Amino acid sequence: MRFEVLGLPVDALSADEISSCILHSVKTDARITLAHINLHGLYCALRSAPMRALYQASETRVYIDGMPFVWLGKLFGHQVTRSHRNTSVDFLPPILKIFAAQKWPVAFVGAAPEHVASNRDALRRLAPGLDVECFHGHFDMADHGPTSHQALILQRLAAVRPKLLLVGMGMPLQEAWIEQIRASVDVPVIMPLGGFIDYFTHRVAMPPRQFGRWGLEGLWRLAHDPKRLAFRYCVEPVYIIRALLRRGRAT
Numbered sequence: 001m002r003f004e005v006l007g008l009p010v011d012a013l014s015a016d017e018i019s020s021c022i023l024h025s026v027k028t029d030a031r032i033t034l035a036h037i038n039l040h041g042l043y044c045a046l047r048s049a050p051m052r053a054l055y056q057a058s059e060t061r062v063y064i065d066g067m068p069f070v071w072l073g074k075l076f077g078h079q080v081t082r083s084h085r086n087t088s089v090d091f092l093p094p095i096l097k098i099f100a101a102q103k104w105p106v107a108f109v110g111a112a113p114e115h116v117a118s119n120r121d122a123l124r125r126l127a128p129g130l131d132v133e134c135f136h137g138h139f140d141m142a143d144h145g146p147t148s149h150q151a152l153i154l155q156r157l158a159a160v161r162p163k164l165l166l167v168g169m170g171m172p173l174q175e176a177w178i179e180q181i182r183a184s185v186d187v188p189v190i191m192p193l194g195g196f197i198d199y200f201t202h203r204v205a206m207p208p209r210q211f212g213r214w215g216l217e218g219l220w221r222l223a224h225d226p227k228r229l230a231f232r233y234c235v236e237p238v239y240i241i242r243a244l245l246r247r248g249r250a251t
Helices: 015-028 039-047 049-056 067-075 088-102 113-126 149-160 173-184 196-200 209-214 217-224 226-250
Strands: 002-005 008-011 032-037 060-064 106-110 132-135 164-168 189-192
Touching: 002 067, 008 049, 015 032, 015 088, 015 189, 032 039, 032 049, 032 173, 039 049, 039 226, 049 060, 049 173, 060 067, 067 209, 088 113, 088 196, 106 113, 106 149, 113 132, 113 196, 132 149, 164 173, 164 196, 173 189, 209 217, 217 226
Parallel strands: 008 060, 032 060, 032 189, 106 132, 106 164, 164 189
Antiparallel strands: 002 008
């Protein structure tokens, strides 16, 4: 089931459907970008042309990562339920175990240079035996020189040929980079992940898992990190509500 919110496609997918998308693409070598949408993502996409282009691409599926999109889907008359709200923190670890069992290589790009080793260790704890190569995500996307860190990443991706590329650089930077490189890399599945790895390296506290299904995860995160997240949870929703109201008056 697909619907639109402010011009962006939203796919109401269950966790099983997300897993099937990933595994089918790997087995058939069909290209797919599996992105997520929440209120912060909608705000970023409305302000970032590369991120919008990625979300609107024919090979991109956009799954719901925030209860407000379940509520919006219902408001627009669609049969969207709590089962369609999913987050990589929950569904990705079992998928990584499948990749480890099948010996399918994975690449991760994200976080600071000093965290590369801990990122690799965390992913291997999630999926023992996982063939994973990690790179930091602090580089200049405009630097295409042959000795740049970006060039090194692309060279290694060409050599390793991972089946899954995970990018955790934060919105909208990670989506802009994926949009920039996706046509030039031979990877069946690419996923922007936001702060996924920070939870499993314990650099950031993980919210209680049931809070997401109740629509309370944002409040929990705001209470634990108000300085960093106040704008995201207090200002960005106002911008989105205004945009929705303007769109409603125009139709």
